[in-house]
Amino acid sequence: MPTDCIFCKIIAKEIPSDVVYADEYVTAFRDIQPAAPTHILIVPNKHIASINDLTEADAHLLGKMNFAAKQIAKAEGVDESGYRLIINTGADAGQIVFHIHMHLLAGKKLGRLG
Amino acid sequence: MPTDCIFCKIIAKEIPSDVVYADEYVTAFRDIQPAAPTHILIVPNKHIASINDLTEADAHLLGKMNFAAKQIAKAEGVDESGYRLIINTGADAGQIVFHIHMHLLAGKKLGRLG
Numbered sequence: 001m002p003t004d005c006i007f008c009k010i011i012a013k014e015i016p017s018d019v020v021y022a023d024e025y026v027t028a029f030r031d032i033q034p035a036a037p038t039h040i041l042i043v044p045n046k047h048i049a050s051i052n053d054l055t056e057a058d059a060h061l062l063g064k065m066n067f068a069a070k071q072i073a074k075a076e077g078v079d080e081s082g083y084r085l086i087i088n089t090g091a092d093a094g095q096i097v098f099h100i101h102m103h104l105l106a107g108k109k110l111g112r113l114g
Numbered sequence: 115m116p117t118d119c120i121f122c123k124i125i126a127k128e129i130p131s132d133v134v135y136a137d138e139y140v141t142a143f144r145d146i147q148p149a150a151p152t153h154i155l156i157v158p159n160k161h162i163a164s165i166n167d168l169t170e171a172d173a174h175l176l177g178k179m180n181f182a183a184k185q186i187a188k189a190e191g192v193d194e195s196g197y198r199l200i201i202n203t204g205a206d207a208g209q210i211v212f213h214i215h216m217h218l219l220a221g222k223k224l225g226r227l228g
Contacts, residue, residue, distance in 0.1 A: 035227040051184050052193050059177035066176035066201075070165050073203070079166050082204025086227060087180075089187070090196025093224050103227055110207050111225075113149040113200060113217055 007043050007099035021072050025064040028072055028104075037107025038076050038083070042068055049098040051089045065102050078106035121157050121213035135186050139178040142186055142218075151221025152190050152197070156182055163212040165203045179216050192220035 009015040011027045020040055021028040031039040044061040048054060054062070066085070073079040083106035088095040123129040125141045134154055135142040145153040158175040162168060168176070180199070187193040197220035202209040 039227075051180060051197075051199065052187070054181060054184050056181055059181040060174050061177065062180035063173035063175065063177035066165060067168060067170055067173040070168050073166070078206070080204065082202070082206030082209065083165075084203070084207040085165065085201045087199040088196070088224075089198070090194065092192070092196030092220060092222065093198040094227075095196065105227060106206060108206065110202075112208075113153075113219060 005047055005097075005099050007041075007097055007101060008047050011043065011045050020075070021068055023064075023068070025061055026068045028068060031103070035103075036105040036110065038078055038105065040072055040076070040104040042072070042102040042104060044100055048100045050095060050100060051087060054100070062100075069102065069104050072104060073106065076106065082106065082110075084110050119161055119211075119213050121155075121211055121215060122161050125157065125159050134189070135182055137178075137182070139175055140182045142182060145217070149217075150219040150224065152192055152219065154186055154190070154218040156186070156216040156218060158214055162214045164209060164214060165201060168214070176214075183216065183218050186218060187220065190220065196220065196224075198224050 010017045017029040019029045028040050028042040031041050042065045069085055073083045086103040124131045131143040133143045142154050142156040145155050156179045187197045200217040
């Protein structure tokens with residue numbers, strides 16, 4: 001675990017957060033600067049900096065994250081109205097924290113792609 | 115395979131498309147209405163309508179899709195500049211085709227979330 005990774009610290013409960021889901025592979029918590037009425041970050045418990053750093057052996061963790069997203073959407077009551085899942089990699093996408101994270105956005109009509 | 119699913123027809127090569135990647139689990143092709151200089155759709159070969167319909171047994175396919183995204187980003191020369199991966203579910207997110215698909219967007223400074 002990198003000592004300076006904020007998401008590793010959240011997973012390790014060294015920094016408080018509003019955790020909505022956690023299991024052996026995945027932790028999910030509310031974004032503190034929400035871009036939609038529902039804005040949750042879903043992260044692998046293992047530190048992986050970005051999709052560029054994803055190995056074939058770790059790829060199944062992205063499956064776990066998507067399955068968690070389904071369950072979280074249902075728990076949040078947005079599964080029927082709809083939700084968007086976003087993973088940003090690198091500067092053009094605006095990735096700020098270099099620990100893979102999936103944004104779950106919902107609760108409003110979401111904008112255009114790109 | 116639903117007879118009316120356009121993505122199933124693309125996977126089965128019944129409809130032509132600009133395929134950039136294909137393996138046992140995943141097919142990827144260029145979006146015909148690109149929202150960014152690079153806009154590729156990555157789909158599981160198995161028909162799954164949406165993330166709401168994802169089973170735990172099929173979740174690994176989302177891992178395969180993300181690992182394919184990493185490889186495609188590199189092949190497209192956008193791995194260093196950055197890229198955004200988006201999966202839309204339901205009306206609020208603007209899902210139109212009900213076969214899970216991940217948008218890979220790159221080649222420009224991408225906009226805000228949501």
